[in-house]
Amino acid sequence: xxxxxxxxxxxxxxxxxxxxxxxxxxxxxxxxxxxxxxxxxxxxxxxxxxxxxxxxxxxxxxxxxxxxxxxxxxxxxxxxxxxxxxxxxxxxxxxxxxxxxxxxxxxxxxxxxxxxxxxxxxxxxxxxxxxxxxxxxxxxxxxxxxxxxxxxxxxxxxxxxxxxxxxxxxxxxxxxxxxxxxxxxxxxxxxxxxxxxxxxxxxxxxxxxxxxxxxxxxxxxxxxxxxxxxxxxxxxxxxxxxxxxxxxxxxxxxxxxxxxxxxxxxxxxxxxxxxxxxxxxxxxxxxxxxxxxxxxxxxxxxxxxxxxxxxxxxxxxxxxxxxxxxxxxxxx
Numbered sequence: 604x605x606x607x608x609x610x611x612x613x614x615x616x617x618x619x620x621x622x623x624x625x626x627x628x629x630x631x632x633x634x635x636x637x638x639x640x641x642x643x644x645x646x647x648x649x650x651x652x653x654x655x656x657x658x659x660x661x662x663x664x665x666x667x668x669x670x671x672x673x674x675x676x677x678x679x680x681x682x683x684x685x686x687x688x689x690x691x692x693x694x695x696x697x698x699x700x701x702x703x704x705x706x707x708x709x710x711x712x713x714x715x716x717x718x719x720x721x722x723x724x725x726x727x728x729x730x731x732x733x734x735x736x737x738x739x740x741x742x743x744x745x746x747x748x749x750x751x752x753x754x755x756x757x758x759x760x761x762x763x764x765x766x767x768x769x770x771x772x773x774x775x776x777x778x779x780x781x782x783x784x785x786x787x788x789x790x791x792x793x794x795x796x797x798x799x800x801x802x803x804x805x806x807x808x809x810x811x812x813x814x815x816x817x818x819x820x821x822x823x824x825x826x827x828x829x830x831x832x833x834x835x836x837x838x839x840x841x842x843x844x845x846x847x848x849x850x851x852x853x854x855x856x857x858x859x860x861x862x863x864x865x866x867x868x869x870x871x872x873x874x875x876x877x878x879x880x881x882x883x884x885x886x887x888x889x890x891x892x893x894x895x896x897x898x899x900x901x902x903x904x905x906x907x908x909x910x911x912x913x914x915x916x917x918x919x920x921x922x923x924x925x926x927x928x929x930x931x932x933x934x935x
Contacts, residue, residue: 627689629664629676631696633657639679640698644672645686645745671772673745686716686745712742719746727753734762737769744772784901791899792907792918799913800827803897805861805884808871813884815859820913823857824932826920829894829905831863832873837904840921841877847925848881854933855911857881861894863903 677684
């Protein structure tokens with residue numbers, strides 16, 4: 604579940620949204636003239652929108668941004684920023700006291716934020732309380748990424764339920780959609796467990812056509828590995844796959860690589876560079892590959908472990924999980 608969550612965040616958290624824009628109006632005070640004040644948008648990282656200098660102990664910003672975007676104001680070199688949702692209601696900020704006047708939602712957001720400023724007790728408990736007290740509004744979206752430093756992701760995954768309003772926030776909604784899609788893919792793979800593999804046909808690196816049935820169900824344990832030369836996580840995992848192949852191949856373990864590449868040259872180069880001595884097939888159609896459609900693969904790396912009779916017994920074995928499973932089958 605944690606791998607699922609992390610992948611969704613990496614893929615979608617910072618994608619631009621097509622939601623409507625609304626105007627923002629910010630007025631504020633700070634007791635030190637000449638100090639630079641910044642207006643930023645908080646996503647996975649802060650994006651500077653505007654800046655100005657404090658004059659006569661005051662400052663102001665006006666502009667337009669996505670509705671409900673999480674904006675924040677802070678001074679140069681400061682350790683704290685005052686957050687607010689761009690809900691169309693003007694805000695007034697005191698940067699000395701870190702307080703805000705505005706809509707009821709933004710005033711509540713400020714109260715929650717101040718609870719995290721000097722936490723009394725367990726930070727995880729504070730963040731959980733903020734989430735649970737605000738299940739009917741979007742406030743948890745503002746604490747989503749900082750909260751990951753303190754709570755376990757399994758708890759966070761439980762919050763990705765349609766009943767929680769924050770999942771509709773433009774920053775969070777794409778992540779939820781990706782997680783829902785990956786959950787559906789995992790469920791589909793679970794439905795395949797214990798069933799016979801589905802045959803398909805693709806060319807090898809020399810253009811010769813081969814069926815999976817040439818390699819599967821022939822008395823060996825076979826890992827069907829879905830990957831691509833352009834896939835960073837696939838390449839990072841490959842030394843582990845190679846090591847397990849070398850350790851267990853003589854005992855009856857084999858691999859068939861099904862690539863999501865589109866061009867032959869980088870595909871073949873990656874096979875050679877990564878020293879992958881097993882069978883490789885690809886129709887070079889990228890995400891449109893027959894391997895993806897037949898097995899419902901929407902994210903890579905992915906894999907299926909096929910037993911000697913051709914039945915699917917496990918999926919997405921990576922890292923220590925792959926070695927542990929093969930050790931269970933073959934011994935040391």
